[in-house]
Amino acid sequence: MEEIGKNEILAILENIEDGLIVFDKKGKVSLVNSAAENFFEVKREDILGRGINDFLKFQKLKYIFYLLGEEIKEVYRKEMDLGDNLILEVTVTLINSQGNNLGKVVILHDVTREKTADKMKTEFVSVAAHQLRTPLSAIKWIFEKLSEDRSLKLNEKQQKLIREGIDSADRVISIVNDLLDIVRIEEGREVYKLASSDFEKVLNSVIETYQEVMKKRNIKFEYYAPSRKLPKIKMDPQKISLVVQNLLDNAIRYTPPGGIVRVEVEADREKLKFSISDTGIGIPEKEKIHVFKKFFRSSNAIKFQTEGNGIGLYIAKNIIKAHGGEIWFESEENKGTTFYFTLPIKK
């Protein structure tokens, strides 16, 4: 095979549809392709040999500086909105050759179409869900009216049917509410209200609301508090509370009576780590890869508990990710499951 010459490589880089900006090891721009020129409406002559600080002088290039900073941070698929209906996904990687650092390459991928389609889908679900609520309210209220109308002299069986009608309407309403929650979280609209908060306080208030249920289901609850006082965590308390609630709810729901649910919180200087273990039904090995997917419910979960919609963990993952944390689990079928998440501690 013939080796590709330098000119050919340059031609390839020039012609690919992704934008490329290369910084040499001194942090000076050493290559710009035409896609990058188009994205940022600049000519390569104007930036070749310049440092990233100089990007601030350009109308659009300055967003690269805002995203990557002076040190040209390595990022992976970070979204950058340039306005004018142009959204790029930015990835920065080190260029290594035989152990030598040759600089960094900024790869710019146009995702405008995908993002627009996503947004339309989100808006569609939101509108559809709102419109579903109107007839659902009507169904619910009509049943309610029937059940209270004494002149109808309904027998027990008819009364029962009406109650089931109300329950079914309520079930659909709660699915619609969940759908709207998903849409909101996908939009990321609400996860950015970060405030310095007391994690244990949030945790305790969730645990409090589940005490009664755990007693009723004869589940023993254990809490291992952190060995020293936790620092305040930058988080959206409402959303983190929802994560804890979803995890605790699952642990209780999928643990047979007589079982144990254990919560543990620990922290080092960088992060807080939360874990919740149960002695429940576990997750089948083959299904583990699907656990965080939207609407997924494991085959044994469906048999064990008919109710559930398969979005709790999906929402939890989105929220934790939006906080810069991680979420994962370990599980063995018929033995139990432990879910973990971390939240960064920022100084």
Add this chain to the structure above:
Amino acid sequence: MNKKILIVEDEEILRSLLSDKLREEGFEVIEAIDGETGLEKIKKEKPDLVLLDLVLPGIDGYEVLRRAKEDSETAKVPIMVLSNLGQQEEIKKALDLGARSYLIKSNFSLEEISQKINEIINS
């Protein structure tokens, strides 16, 4: 005298279910099917409470709220939003404009709505 409730709601079936329920509870009920008529009736009838939908033909519920609160004659009439919108920013907007309370329609039974009305009127 019976307390007077104005229902501003464009969906006929919802309006009539609400009216029936509130009449049974002993309220005097008047209705409006759009924002324009709603505003007129707030001014003319001075109800003890307004149940206000947000998505309405013509001027929407937010605008009704804004204008009712701007007008010194009607500013004191308590307005309870009863809508199928329910995102936080929508709720916040309505409360900022002066709504006394905000209920998502499908999440409440007629009985619960009637209780909330009583709570506000008697407070």
